Amino acid sequence: MKLLALETATEACSVALWLDGELLVRHEVAPRRHAALLLPMAQELLAEGEIPLAALDAVAFGRGPGGFTGLRIAAGAAQGIAIAGALPVVPVSTLAALAQGCHRRTGAATVLAALDARMGEVYWGLFRLQEGLMAAVGPESVSPPEEVTFPGPEAEAGCGSGWARYREELAGALQSLPALLEPEALPHAADLARLAVAAFAAGTALPPERAQPCYLRDRVTG
Numbered sequence: 001m002k003l004l005a006l007e008t009a010t011e012a013c014s015v016a017l018w019l020d021g022e023l024l025v026r027h028e029v030a031p032r033r034h035a036a037l038l039l040p041m042a043q044e045l046l047a048e049g050e051i052p053l054a055a056l057d058a059v060a061f062g063r064g065p066g067g068f069t070g071l072r073i074a075a076g077a078a079q080g081i082a083i084a085g086a087l088p089v090v091p092v093s094t095l096a097a098l099a100q101g102c103h104r105r106t107g108a109a110t111v112l113a114a115l116d117a118r119m120g121e122v123y124w125g126l127f128r129l130q131e132g133l134m135a136a137v138g139p140e141s142v143s144p145p146e147e148v149t150f151p152g153p154e155a156e157a158g159c160g161s162g163w164a165r166y167r168e169e170l171a172g173a174l175q176s177l178p179a180l181l182e183p184e185a186l187p188h189a190a191d192l193a194r195l196a197v198a199a200f201a202a203g204t205a206l207p208p209e210r211a212q213p214c215y216l217r218d219r220v221t222g
Helices: 034-048 067-084 094-106 161-172 189-200
Strands: 003-006 012-019 022-029 060-063 089-094 110-118 121-130 134-137 141-143 155-158 180-181
Touching: 003 034, 003 067, 003 189, 012 034, 012 189, 022 034, 034 067, 060 067, 060 094, 060 189, 067 089, 067 134, 089 094, 089 161, 089 189, 094 110, 094 134, 094 155, 094 180, 094 189, 110 161, 121 161, 134 141, 155 161, 161 180
Parallel strands: 003 060, 060 089, 110 155, 155 180
Antiparallel strands: 003 012, 012 022, 110 121, 121 134, 121 141
């Protein structure tokens, strides 16, 4: 399996190239520079991996939720690259990638991923480990942090910018504070790639013209 993954939903811009289980990555925290950095990063990785675009099996991208501009950049780039290489696309949840990264670093098996959605709200989702990958427990949502609620297991860890801005509100809503917190965590294309490989195997790849962001709400937040 050979797959290129793009993630620009937050201030981080990252690209990963999955080559039969090996990963090559580029990752830079560069607010407002995603459009300038993304394609050169992808070109660098393809050159480093010595693989032509047409030899890939798919292009994955962080579908959101996240910043509207960043989501459009990733979806547009994935679509363009996929059309050029006659490849399918694999949309992957940004929150799932965030939770996957938290599991990779901490070992937590249940993670509440939360991103600051501005306007007093958070994008959030609960994820639980299944066969090494984080899977959603219920739908992803956008709401004020004090309204976050979910059935099922307590979160072992919390990650993402929503925790950085609304730690007390989220702790109050959950009636407890997770033992592990990563409020500065950002989604990474390496984690997105791992999820995308499994999604591709499950048959969720789409034709490139269907590469669309998932905003969770219609109001523009940048």
